[in-house]
Amino acid sequence: MPSSADVIWAVVPVKDFRAAKSRLKNVLSATDRTRLARAMAADVIAALKQSGTTEHLCILSDSADTRGFAAALGSTWFEEKSVATLPGLNAGIAGMARLAASDGATALLVIHADMPLLTAADIRHVVSAWQSLEGDQRVVMVRSRDGGTNILLAERPHAFAYRYGPDSHGRHVQECAxxxxxxxxxxxxxxxxxxxxxxDLYSLARAVRHDGRCGAHTAALLDELMPAERFADVSTCQEIAP
Structure with a gap:
C-alpha cells in the first residue's frame, strides 16, 4: 500500500481494440482479436483496482471507442490527443504526467494492457520496491521479454522523459542515469x-489449464476460443516459466 505521502495515479494505455494483436491474425479472427485485447485490458485494470495502490485509475487511448469500456470498469478515460501536444504514446504519457502532477499526484504508474497473468500482488510488489528506494526521483521498471517496459513507476512524473518504443527498458535506464x-x-x-x-497465446492457454493462472476475463475467453479438444492438437508451444 502507498504511504500517506504517496499519491499515485495509474495509467493504462489502450489502443483501438479493433487494430490490436495483428500478429495473431493466423490463429484468431479480427473479432476474436478485438475480444482478446478487451479481455486482457479488463484483467489488468481489475488487478490494479484490487491492488489498492493508486489514488486514480485512468485509461489513455487513441480511440474514442474505448470510452464506454473505461466507464464500465470505473476508470477515467482520456483521449490521447486531448492531453498531448504531439501524436504517439510518449507524448500521451507525458501529457498524463503533467495532468496528474497538476492535480497533486507525486508519482505515475504506467502499466501496459496485455499482461493477463498480472495480479494485484504483483502490482503491490512493484510499488513496495519503489517505496524502498531513497531520494526524491525514484523510478522502478519492469522489463518485458523483448526489452520493453511493461510497467514503469516514476516519482515527479512530469519531470521524467518517457522513452517507449524498441528497447525502451534500456532507454529508460539511460534516462534515469x-x-x-x-x-x-x-x-x-x-x-x-x-x-x-x-x-504466446498457446502458452497462455496451457498456463490456464495447468494451474489456473490468468485473469478471469481472459481465462473465460480462452476457454471459449481454445476448447480443450482444439488445444490438444497444438504441439508447437512455448511453456511459461513458473
Missing amino acids: RRHCTAATVELSASAFDIDTPD
Whole structure:
C-alpha cells in the first residue's frame, strides 16, 4: 500500500481494440482479436483496482471507442490527443504526467494492457520496491521479454522523459542515469509475458489449464476460443516459466 505521502495515479494505455494483436491474425479472427485485447485490458485494470495502490485509475487511448469500456470498469478515460501536444504514446504519457502532477499526484504508474497473468500482488510488489528506494526521483521498471517496459513507476512524473518504443527498458535506464534518478528494475514473470504471437497465446492457454493462472476475463475467453479438444492438437508451444 502507498504511504500517506504517496499519491499515485495509474495509467493504462489502450489502443483501438479493433487494430490490436495483428500478429495473431493466423490463429484468431479480427473479432476474436478485438475480444482478446478487451479481455486482457479488463484483467489488468481489475488487478490494479484490487491492488489498492493508486489514488486514480485512468485509461489513455487513441480511440474514442474505448470510452464506454473505461466507464464500465470505473476508470477515467482520456483521449490521447486531448492531453498531448504531439501524436504517439510518449507524448500521451507525458501529457498524463503533467495532468496528474497538476492535480497533486507525486508519482505515475504506467502499466501496459496485455499482461493477463498480472495480479494485484504483483502490482503491490512493484510499488513496495519503489517505496524502498531513497531520494526524491525514484523510478522502478519492469522489463518485458523483448526489452520493453511493461510497467514503469516514476516519482515527479512530469519531470521524467518517457522513452517507449524498441528497447525502451534500456532507454529508460539511460534516462534515469541522465537525470540522476534512484532507479531499480523489478523482474516479474507475469509482467514479462505479454501476448503478441501465436506461441504466446498457446502458452497462455496451457498456463490456464495447468494451474489456473490468468485473469478471469481472459481465462473465460480462452476457454471459449481454445476448447480443450482444439488445444490438444497444438504441439508447437512455448511453456511459461513458473
